[in-house]
Amino acid sequence: MRRLATFLIVFLMTAHAHADVDFLDQDLTVDLATDPSEVTVTASVRISMVTDTDSLSLWQAAIPLVSIEWEGTPLTVTERGWWYSADLPSTVTAGTEGTLSVVMSGVVDCPYPGGYVTCVRSADLTFLMPPWEAGSWYVMNAEGSTFDDHTGSIAITQPTAHNAAAMGITPVMVDNGDGTSTWTFAFDRQVSYLAFVAGNLDEVTSSDGFSIRGLYQGDTHVRDLMQGMVDEAGLFAPIFSDLWGAPPVEEVDYTTFSGRTPFAGTSIQGLIFLADYIFTPTYSYLISAVSHELAHLWWGTMTNAASTSEFGFFAESMAEYSMWRAHGIVSGEDVRDTGSRMNAVWYMYGRPSPTSDTPVLSPLGTEIAIFAVYHKGSTVVRTLEEAAGAEGLDAGLRAMVEAGPDGANIVDFVDAVDAASGVDLTPYVDIWLRGRGFPVVTVTPSIVESTDGATATISAAGLDFPMQLPFKVLMADGTVIEDTLPYDFGSGEVVIDLPDLPACVQIDPGWTAVRELSPSVDGDVSFDGRVDGADLIEVALKYGGAMPSERRVDGAYDPLYDLDGSLVIDDGDLSTVVAAAE
Amino acid sequence: MRWILVPLLLLLGACGESRSKPTDAGEDVIADVQEEVVVTPGFEADPEPEGPGVYVDVDVTDPDAPVATVWAADMGPVFGIALHVTLDGTHVAAHDAAIEPCLGSDSAGEAEYLVGPGASDVSLGAVRRGPDAGEVEITAPVLVATIPLTVVAHGASRVEVTSVQVRRADGSFTAIEVAGGLLTTGGVP
Numbered sequence: 147m148r149r150l151a152t153f154l155i156v157f158l159m160t161a162h163a164h165a166d167v168d169f170l171d172q173d174l175t176v177d178l179a180t181d182p183s184e185v186t187v188t189a190s191v192r193i194s195m196v197t198d199t200d201s202l203s204l205w206q207a208a209i210p211l212v213s214i215e216w217e218g219t220p221l222t223v224t225e226r227g228w229w230y231s232a233d234l235p236s237t238v239t240a241g242t243e244g245t246l247s248v249v250m251s252g253v254v255d256c257p258y259p260g261g262y263v264t265c266v267r268s269a270d271l272t273f274l275m276p277p278w279e280a281g282s283w284y285v286m287n288a289e290g291s292t293f294d295d296h297t298g299s300i301a302i303t304q305p306t307a308h309n310a311a312a313m314g315i316t317p318v319m320v321d322n323g324d325g326t327s328t329w330t331f332a333f334d335r336q337v338s339y340l341a342f343v344a345g346n347l348d349e350v351t352s353s354d355g356f357s358i359r360g361l362y363q364g365d366t367h368v369r370d371l372m373q374g375m376v377d378e379a380g381l382f383a384p385i386f387s388d389l390w391g392a393p394p395v396e397e398v399d400y401t402t403f404s405g406r407t408p409f410a411g412t413s414i415q416g417l418i419f420l421a422d423y424i425f426t427p428t429y430s431y432l433i434s435a436v437s438h439e440l441a442h443l444w445w446g447t448m449t450n451a452a453s454t455s456e457f458g459f460f461a462e463s464m465a466e467y468s469m470w471r472a473h474g475i476v477s478g479e480d481v482r483d484t485g486s487r488m489n490a491v492w493y494m495y496g497r498p499s500p501t502s503d504t505p506v507l508s509p510l511g512t513e514i515a516i517f518a519v520y521h522k523g524s525t526v527v528r529t530l531e532e533a534a535g536a537e538g539l540d541a542g543l544r545a546m547v548e549a550g551p552d553g554a555n556i557v558d559f560v561d562a563v564d565a566a567s568g569v570d571l572t573p574y575v576d577i578w579l580r581g582r583g584f585p586v587v588t589v590t591p592s593i594v595e596s597t598d599g600a601t602a603t604i605s606a607a608g609l610d611f612p613m614q615l616p617f618k619v620l621m622a623d624g625t626v627i628e629d630t631l632p633y634d635f636g637s638g639e640v641v642i643d644l645p646d647l648p649a650c651v652q653i654d655p656g657w658t659a660v661r662e663l664s665p666s667v668d669g670d671v672s673f674d675g676r677v678d679g680a681d682l683i684e685v686a687l688k689y690g691g692a693m694p695s696e697r698r699v700d701g702a703y704d705p706l707y708d709l710d711g712s713l714v715i716d717d718g719d720l721s722t723v724v725a726a727a728e
Numbered sequence: 729m730r731w732i733l734v735p736l737l738l739l740l741g742a743c744g745e746s747r748s749k750p751t752d753a754g755e756d757v758i759a760d761v762q763e764e765v766v767v768t769p770g771f772e773a774d775p776e777p778e779g780p781g782v783y784v785d786v787d788v789t790d791p792d793a794p795v796a797t798v799w800a801a802d803m804g805p806v807f808g809i810a811l812h813v814t815l816d817g818t819h820v821a822a823h824d825a826a827i828e829p830c831l832g833s834d835s836a837g838e839a840e841y842l843v844g845p846g847a848s849d850v851s852l853g854a855v856r857r858g859p860d861a862g863e864v865e866i867t868a869p870v871l872v873a874t875i876p877l878t879v880v881a882h883g884a885s886r887v888e889v890t891s892v893q894v895r896r897a898d899g900s901f902t903a904i905e906v907a908g909g910l911l912t913t914g915g916v917p
């Protein structure tokens with residue numbers, strides 16, 4: 147049975163620390179034309195010695211090692227588990243540069259925990275990803291505490307009819323005249339994680355905006371879904387660029403992939419792998435989350451946090467937040483609101499138990515961290531946006547992108563937001579990101595009719611989770627009056643003059659915070675201080691909403707309207723309003 | 729079925745003359761000329777709304793038990809209606825308000841209805857059971873509710889329709905005109 151794993155992100159690791167050697171550049175050739183089940187890779191790696199060195203430490207090869215030479219001299223290799231050592235002919239002094247030449251040829255083997263794989267090689271489809279456990283298809287420095295980035299190129303020779311994509315690089319294609327072509331992807335940016343896809347892949351391209359290629363194997367249904375995804379990405383990428391900075395890639399490539407892979411989607415710089423099963427009806431709801439992977443180009447590749455507890459926030463919380471923010475810009479705030487609600491609700495009620503929880507600033511890798519980091523965390527960023535204003539928040543986020551890989555951290559982020567907006571988010575970070583849980587807020591409206599309209603006083607009380615809750619007053623003539631209810635130290639109040647009695651007051655209809663609202667009068671979901679037909683209509687408008695049993699499924703569930711707590715908004719809730727009004 | 733009864737005829741100080749006032753129906757109602765106040769039970773409705781509207785009528789056939797009816801007209805597609813009927817509690821009081829199945833059958837699961845009876849504030853609500861149930865077209869006047877009244881004291885008082893909202897299945901509002909009226913109660917309180 148295929149395990150439905152989460153969307154993952156492969157991040158760009160930065161310059162190595164404490165290594166004796168530094169990889170400067172790596173040119174790779176990949177032969178996919180000679181044997182349909184095997185791969186031949188040649189690597190020419192330019193290396194600079196940081197200290198006097200007599201041995202290289204390299205990641206275990208994913209493809210059988212044929213030869214390894216330093217400046218033309220064969221090296222002796224010793225297997226050491228997930229890595230191997232290659233003894234140099236003699237000590238190479240610090241500051242010396244030389245070329246390591248490696249040839250690998252045969253069947254690929256890229257194991258991933260649990261028996262999964264991160265490489266596939268067949269006549270029709272080849273994809274090679276960076277290693278997780280062991281088995282790198284290119285030469286990786288195994289020294290140091292982080293990965294060694296470098297410039298380089300990948301030249302793939304394959305049947306001329308085939309297609310290829312790698313890391314957001316626009317390829318240069320040369321027809322070899324023998325039924326094969328060579329696709330060369332050259333990168334002059336510093337990268338340590340290399341990946342490509344090649345094979346008998348059809349292609350669609352984005353209609354507008356950023357250049358996106360969608361490579362796929364499948365029928366017209368798959369094609370149409372892929373077209374929708376690349377069109378969305380074409381619109382979203384310029385939005386992210388405008389907000390936080392242009393990406394270091396020329397294009398973004400989406401590709402379907404199949405095989406015993408552990409994840410639904412993976413982003414490796416500008417190359418986004420999408421498992422073929424998400425194109426099936428069962429998992430079609432994941433299609434709407436694909437732009438989360440696009441956002442990882444900013445949150446994961448262009449920047450990330452060195453701290454394991456902050457890594458998830460600056461990668462997963464931010465990618466999820468970014469996707470829904472772009473939805474709002476392209477399709478309207480209502481669409482954004484559905485995502486924010488879905489994420490908040492899944493964190494609040496989808497967890498295995500109410501006591502099972504962890505702060506947003508927690509390391510990834512546990513089930514509960516998915517609830518906190520992806521679902522609560524993305525909504526907390528929305529909360530921060532309300533607190534500091536979009537411009538203030540964006541100044542902080544831009545500073546994080548500019549800080550680059552390993553450069554993002556909460557303290558600098560808070561400082562940058564403060565400098566731009568004058569709003570100190572420290573209490574928000576302490577409570578929302580470092581703490582657990584969410585507030586249940588009791589809202590008490592008091593609406594007094596006056597000679598020229600009405601005055602509404604809306605009070606809120608509950609746990610101390612700072613937030614600025616937007617609210618809307620809907621008038622019966624269709625007019626909408628918007629304002630904000632400030633909430634701090636567990637309470638808040640706002641007074642607003644209205645031209646008439648309100649038809650309905652909606653508190654935080656856009657779900658800018660992970661919170662539960664509780665009217666002071668049971669059944670008064672319209673927050674006008676009384677239970678009447680206005681409440682009946684409000685509940686009926688949400689009728690059919692149900693708490694989903696799976697993450698990322700939008701059940702249109704809003705607990706405010708689930709008056710009988712059945713996790714479905716249905717006749718029982720309408721009856722509850724009717725009974726409360728009697 | 730709306731008519732305007734001759735409301736309050738106050739013919740004071742006239743000597744030996746007869747005065748008449750034409751009704752909408754063109755009839756003449758002759759009042760005796762006397763040196764006293766004549767109180768005739770009746771209901772003078774406000775001008776009926778021109779477009780989408782909710783209005784009230786009161787039948788005073790039994791002066792001791794007037795019956796108010798609430799009507800909706802020209803609304804177009806309707807998902808839900810909410811309103812209040814407010815009374816002057818010093819003159820009349822409401823009891824046993826009954827809402828009509830104006831948006832579909834309750835028992836068949838098409839719509840849900842709400843009545844919040846108060847002596848001087850009756851809340852009424854009618855709604856389709858979810859956006860998937862669709863809307864109901866209201867053009868010709870439709871009876872929304874019937875509210876039997878109890879007379880508390882003689883005299884004239886306003887019957888108002890307040891806090892009306894009419895919404896469509898997408899949550900949007902249809903702007904509504906309302907019409908109440910002046911109810912004159914007579915008989916023995």
Ligand SMILES: [Zn+2]
Nearest residue numbers: 153155462465
């Ligand atoms: Zn992600």
